Amino acid sequence: MSNTFGKAIKITLFGESHGPAVGAVVDGLPPGLRIDKDRVSAELAKRSGPESVSTARREPDEVEFLSGEKDGYTQGTPLTILIRNTAARPGDYEKTAETPRPSHADYTGYVKYLGFADASGGGHFSGRLTAPLVAAGAILQSALEEKGITVGTHISRLHGISDRAFAEEPSEDIKALKGLDFPVLDLNASEKMIKETEAAKAAGDSVGGTLETAVCGLEAGLGEPWFDSIESELAHILFSIPAVKGVEFGEGFAMADKTGSEANDEPCFKGGRISMRSNNGGGADGGITNGMPLLFRTAVKPTPSIAMKQNTVDLGKGEETTVEIKGRHDPAIVHRAAPVVNAAAALVIADFIARRFGYMALRNE
Ligand SMILES: Cc1cc2nc3c(=O)[nH]c(=O)nc-3n(C[C@H](O)[C@H](O)[C@H](O)COP(=O)(O)O)c2cc1C
Numbered sequence: 001m002s003n004t005f006g007k008a009i010k011i012t013l014f015g016e017s018h019g020p021a022v023g024a025v026v027d028g029l030p031p032g033l034r035i036d037k038d039r040v041s042a043e044l045a046k047r048s049g050p051e052s053v054s055t056a057r058r059e060p061d062e063v064e065f066l067s068g069e070k071d072g073y074t075q076g077t078p079l080t081i082l083i084r085n086t087a088a089r090p091g092d093y094e095k096t097a098e099t100p101r102p103s104h105a106d107y108t109g110y111v112k113y114l115g116f117a118d119a120s121g122g123g124h125f126s127g128r129l130t131a132p133l134v135a136a137g138a139i140l141q142s143a144l145e146e147k148g149i150t151v152g153t154h155i156s157r158l159h160g161i162s163d164r165a166f167a168e169e170p171s172e173d174i175k176a177l178k179g180l181d182f183p184v185l186d187l188n189a190s191e192k193m194i195k196e197t198e199a200a201k202a203a204g205d206s207v208g209g210t211l212e213t214a215v216c217g218l219e220a221g222l223g224e225p226w227f228d229s230i231e232s233e234l235a236h237i238l239f240s241i242p243a244v245k246g247v248e249f250g251e252g253f254a255m256a257d258k259t260g261s262e263a264n265d266e267p268c269f270k271g272g273r274i275s276m277r278s279n280n281g282g283g284a285d286g287g288i289t290n291g292m293p294l295l296f297r298t299a300v301k302p303t304p305s306i307a308m309k310q311n312t313v314d315l316g317k318g319e320e321t322t323v324e325i326k327g328r329h330d331p332a333i334v335h336r337a338a339p340v341v342n343a344a345a346a347l348v349i350a351d352f353i354a355r356r357f358g359y360m361a362l363r364n365e
Pocket of ligand 1: 105301
């Protein structure tokens, strides 16, 4: 029954894709944290993505704070974020409950909730629930930035097309990505990726991709050993994002092909502080940040709802059948997932700061 994540700062998600609203309750925020509403709107706009490669379901995603906010500051009481669904069209999904879409959560959701849950557009499993997650993450991203901690994500690969990697010190790259709703560092690669996604859409198909994320400005010492390691907590929230199928830190799976002398990150002194000569481990040792940028990659599968005819079963009749999916869908999820990953990372980092230094350490003044 887990719709709640976090230890010191807890976020609970609620809502359904075609119900009245989606939202989040964030508990454990300090009083007096400034809420930058423009930043919240900007992150939500990025989550909508550019029109030609994103769902035709467009809505303003206006955030209402039902509790916990007063005059632009947190009260320290539970912050309830509500985003009304203004473009719901549940009629598109009349048959979804009977003929589950391949690789969506229609069948597993039907089994778990005994047919009582609204399956329209994926219901509670919909990517739409990432909107309040992004809103909550935007508030924490602003707070972290005032402490010199920045988070940025780019599409490192989309259906075989690669972007350049982050620079060794990714702060400038993170700045360059900030305003982009299709976050790619190399403009040439960006154009190719958009064309590839548009071509998949025209063919009634979809494409997947990989995101690369960097968190800069982190002090060494954040994280816990064993089960609450920084990698464990990040992986937990990243795998909770719909369509995420892989997460790796630093060189990740490629580490397995290296020797120790190739893989080890040797400590050194840089600018009077301890640094590492390389960052193959992705900025964490023993589950605890080592002062290098935190680096991880997230694999996002192709959108399951595609226009092509596919095989499925008819749960009512107990026989095999085919399904032609209606509704409005993203031809790729990867670009829309980028601000979600940034928000998720900000939540985890803020949670670890609150655990180590107390939640008042998150205040910006
Ligand atoms: C931002 C975002 C947008 C998404 N858009 C769609 C969509 O338009 N159509 C679709 O079938 N799935 C979409 N998904 C993915 C599904 O929600 C997801 O594949 C489904 O819930 C099954 O979960 P799983 O892929 O994690 O196993 C989206 C996910 C995210 C994060």
